[in-house]
Amino acid sequence: MGVVISWDKNQPRQASIDPLVNATADGMERVNRAILAQTGSDVALIPEVARYLIDSGGKRLRPMITLATASACGYRGEGHVDLAASVEFMHTATLFHDDVVDESDTRRGKQTARLVWGNQESVLVGDFLLGKAFRMMVGVGSLVALDILSSAAATIAEGEVMQLSTARNLDTTEDEYLAVVRAKTAALFSAAAEVGPVIADAPRAERAAFRSYGANLGITFQLVDDALDYGGMAPLMGKEIGDDFREGKVTLPVLLAYGRGSQKDRAFWARNLIDGDIGDGDLERARRLMEETGSLADTIERAHHYASIAHDALAPLPETEQRAALLEVLAFCISRAH
Numbered sequence: 334m335g336v337v338i339s340w341d342k343n344q345p346r347q348a349s350i351d352p353l354v355n356a357t358a359d360g361m362e363r364v365n366r367a368i369l370a371q372t373g374s375d376v377a378l379i380p381e382v383a384r385y386l387i388d389s390g391g392k393r394l395r396p397m398i399t400l401a402t403a404s405a406c407g408y409r410g411e412g413h414v415d416l417a418a419s420v421e422f423m424h425t426a427t428l429f430h431d432d433v434v435d436e437s438d439t440r441r442g443k444q445t446a447r448l449v450w451g452n453q454e455s456v457l458v459g460d461f462l463l464g465k466a467f468r469m470m471v472g473v474g475s476l477v478a479l480d481i482l483s484s485a486a487a488t489i490a491e492g493e494v495m496q497l498s499t500a501r502n503l504d505t506t507e508d509e510y511l512a513v514v515r516a517k518t519a520a521l522f523s524a525a526a527e528v529g530p531v532i533a534d535a536p537r538a539e540r541a542a543f544r545s546y547g548a549n550l551g552i553t554f555q556l557v558d559d560a561l562d563y564g565g566m567a568p569l570m571g572k573e574i575g576d577d578f579r580e581g582k583v584t585l586p587v588l589l590a591y592g593r594g595s596q597k598d599r600a601f602w603a604r605n606l607i608d609g610d611i612g613d614g615d616l617e618r619a620r621r622l623m624e625e626t627g628s629l630a631d632t633i634e635r636a637h638h639y640a641s642i643a644h645d646a647l648a649p650l651p652e653t654e655q656r657a658a659l660l661e662v663l664a665f666c667i668s669r670a671h
Contacts, residue, residue, distance in 0.1 A: 348664035353397050356658045360400040360414055361393065367418040371465045382450055382458045383425070394554075394662065395525040396421045402529030402543045405655035412473040412532045419482060420525045422466035427489055427521070429459030434493060435580060478528040485524035492516025501581050501607050503591050503599070510585055511552070519551030526550075542646045549643035550663060556636040557670045559584040563620050564629050564670075575616045581606045585635070589628035590619075598622055633670045640667055 354361075372383045396417035403413035431437070432445040433452045447455040463486065470479045495513045499505040526547030530540040562577040563586055577584055583606060591602045601618065604610045623629045640663045650656055 348661055348668040350392060350394070350397075350662055350665050352654075352658035352661045353394075353401060356404070356654050357397045357400040360404075360417065361397060363411075363414045364396050364400070364417045364421065367414060367469070368421060371418065371422070371469065372462075374461070378450070378454060379458055379461055382446055382454060383462060385446055385449065393421065395424050395521060398522070398547060398550075398659065398662075399525045399529050401655040401659055402526050403533050404529075405543075405650070405653045405659075406530045406533035406535040406539060408529065408533035410532070412475065412478075413529055415469045415473050416478060416482070416528050416532065417525075419466040419469045420521065420528075422462045422469070423482065423486060423489075424521060426459040426462040426466070427517075429455045429462070430493070434497075435582070437576075437580065473532065475528075475532050478531045481524050481528050481531065485520045488516050488520040492518075492520070499583060501583060503583060503588070503602055503606065505583055505588060507585065507588060510583075510588060514552055514555045515548070518555040519548045522551030522554070523548035539650060542650055545646035546643045546659065549639045549646065550666070552639040553636045553643065553663065553666050556585060556632055556639070557666055559586055560629050560632045560636070560670055562586075563623055575619075578605065578616055578619055579611060581609055586623050586628045586632045587619075589631055590623045590626045593626040593628065594622060633667075636670065637667060 372380050374380055399417040399420050400413055403416075428440065429446055432440060433447050433455050437445050438448055445455075446458070467479075467483070470482055473479075492513050492515075495509075495516060499509060499513060523544050524547070527540055527544040530543050559577070562575065562584070587602065587606065591599055594602070601615075601622070605615055605619065643663055644660060647656055647660060
């Protein structure tokens with residue numbers, strides 16, 4: 334009988350990523366050593382800026398997922414370490430680029446690199462990390478893994494361009510918004526989960542299962558983050574409540590509240606997010622409107638939906654420590670929203 338990870342919407346259980354951390358601890362030590370070794374450069378600013386973001390916290394979920402999926406499929410080599418480091422480099426590079434595009438001031442409770450060093454430096458160091466990522470992928474010697482990760486890199490860039498068309502656009506549909514999430518966030522989660530089975534020569538069914546798990550985990554992760562920006566607690570988030578609101582980001586809770594609101598409510602959202610005219614008490618009013626329209630609750634409901642798809646993707650696979658840890662990650666993502 335398979336391991337069942339469930340969550341009660343009214344009384345969610347406490348969940349943690351600790352099982353995944355423990356299951357991948359040895360591999361992550363090697364990943365961290367590889368990251369430090371690869372960020373060296375004769376250009377002094379490059380290791381300084383790269384180290385700033387790498388050391389700034391974060392759960393490192395994506396590289397841990399690569400290690401866990403490879404081990405779950407019986408992989409015994411070292412290629413998964415380099416692929417996991419590549420995944421983290423790709424993620425870090427996208428953060429540098431995102432903060433420039435979004436004009437973000439904080440990340441994980443710290444100033445963004447663009448404020449410390451500048452936009453040009455942040456973009457170029459992000460490019461440096463992407464180059465390092467692809468160099469490590471090539472070293473692994475798997476053309477299939479290289480294809481998966483390089484395709485993900487292209488998809489993420491497409492997602493950034495798609496987001497430009499939806500930024501401060503309250504007429505964005507939910508489908509259009511989810512397309513951006515699939516490209517910007519879910520694509521790398523999916524690739525991180527799939528390359529492990531690939532280098533382990535796992536059957537196509539297992540590869541597809543982990544790919545689906547990663548993609549739907551990524552959507553779950555983003556939707557929960559969207560809701561937490563208006564309904565969470567700052568110490569748990571690594572950023573201030575309302576950052577998305579102050580930066581004019583049109584996220585799913587906003588779209589649902591806008592679509593369900595009165596003409597007066599829609600004028601409020603347009604003034605704040607389109608015109609950038611945010612006054613005292615406007616964040617509190619935004620949160621109140623979301624409560625009244627049920628947009629926060631429905632965003633979490635959608636997160637539950639995608640988490641269930643991710644859970645079901647892994648259900649047929651053999652029971653392993655890694656599989657149980659990956660299922661626990663789903664419960665953790667959902668529990669953050671309660």
